[in-house]
Amino acid sequence: MYVKDNMVPSPIVIGPNQSVSEAIDLMSENKLHRLPVVDGAGKLVGLVTEGLIASNTPNNTSTLSVFELNYLLNKLSIKDIMIKDVVTIDKEALLEEAAMLMRKNDIGCLPVVDEEKTLEGIITHNDIFTAFIDLLGYNHNGIRYVIAIKNDRTGIIEDIARVIAENDVSISNIAVYKGTRGIEIAVIINGYKDIADKLEEAGYIVTSNIKLKQKF
Numbered sequence: 367m368y369v370k371d372n373m374v375p376s377p378i379v380i381g382p383n384q385s386v387s388e389a390i391d392l393m394s395e396n397k398l399h400r401l402p403v404v405d406g407a408g409k410l411v412g413l414v415t416e417g418l419i420a421s422n423t424p425n426n427t428s429t430l431s432v433f434e435l436n437y438l439l440n441k442l443s444i445k446d447i448m449i450k451d452v453v454t455i456d457k458e459a460l461l462e463e464a465a466m467l468m469r470k471n472d473i474g475c476l477p478v479v480d481e482e483k484t485l486e487g488i489i490t491h492n493d494i495f496t497a498f499i500d501l502l503g504y505n506h507n508g509i510r511y512v513i514a515i516k517n518d519r520t521g522i523i524e525d526i527a528r529v530i531a532e533n534d535v536s537i538s539n540i541a542v543y544k545g546t547r548g549i550e551i552a553v554i555i556n557g558y559k560d561i562a563d564k565l566e567e568a569g570y571i572v573t574s575n576i577k578l579k580q581k582f
Contacts, residue, residue, distance in 0.1 A: 369464050370457035372497045373478050373487035379404045382411055382445035386422070389414055389444060402477045402485055403448050409483045412448030413475075422447045454479045457486055465494050503539030503554040505580055511562060512574035515549040526553065529568045533561045554578065 380389050380401045389401055393416065403412035422442065455464050455476045464476055468491055478487035499505055515522060523540070530537055530553070539554040550573070555561070562572045 367461040367497055367501065368457070369455055369459045369461060369476075369478055369489055370487075372461055372493045373457065373489040374493070375487045377402060377485070377488040379485065380414065380444055381405070382443065382448065384444050385440045386414075386419055386442040386444060386447065387440045390419060400475055402488060403444055404485050408485055410452060410454065410477050410479050410485045412445070412450050413452045413477065414444050414448045418447050418449065452477055454483075455489070456480070461494065461497055464489055468494070501539070502541055502552070504578065506538050506554060506556075506578055507558075507580050508538055508554050508556050508578055509558060509560060510552060510554045510574070510576045510578050511565065511572050513551045513553065513565065514547070514571040514573050515551060516571070518549055523551065525568070526551065526565070526570065529565055529570075530555060530561065533559070533564050535559050535561060 378392060378396055378398065378401065380392060380403055382403050382405065392401060393399065400413060400415040402410055403414055405411050453467060453471050453473060453476060455467060455478055457478050457480075467476060468474065475488055475490040477485055478489060479485055503510070513526065523542075527537060535555045535557060537553055538556050539552075541552045543550045543552065558577060560575070562575045565572050
């Protein structure tokens with residue numbers, strides 16, 4: 367899975383000389399939490415977030431009139447508060463790299479730029495979550511089996527696939543987990559024909575058998 371397949375292309379942006387008030391309006395109108403900042407050539411020069419705006423808004427807003435507050439926000443430019451050293455990623459990067467960068471830097475988004483720093487998109491933690499859910503098939507219709515693998519060997523996945531195919535069902539998603547419980551294979555089949563007994567007859571231990579239904 368690649369960044370380019372999961373990013374938001376041509377995101378809403380703001381210029382460095384625009385006011386914080388304009389950024390607030392853009393975020394509110396479009397239900398956004400951050401805005402890439404680009405120059406006249408479309409090159410990324412910064413990032414502004416709700417948190418930055420809040421931290422640069424006077425703490426004594428309760429003592430200010432609406433007009434005074436609006437005046438201050440209109441006078442404050444994006445370039446005065448934006449993050450200038452922005453962590454970015456290339457659209458050809460793997461989705462896993464985007465997730466690692468976000469985790470390593472404790473950030474919620476990555477602007478996607480080319481070699482010339484031209485903004486091509488943005489990818490957020492919500493985009494990562496959506497891709498993760500889709501990859502594991504949780505939002506699909508079917509049955510999800512978790513199979514405990516006690517003795518790893520070559521050809522296990524091929525053998526499980528054979529058992530499933532022999533019972534006239536198909537696999538929609540498959541994943542391998544290696545954790546404290548050892549190796550587990552999660553398989554989601556299309557439809558609701560239960561073949562847990564067939565898997566067990568083939569010598570596999572089915573530890574979980576859940577019917578899934580599309581949720582969104």
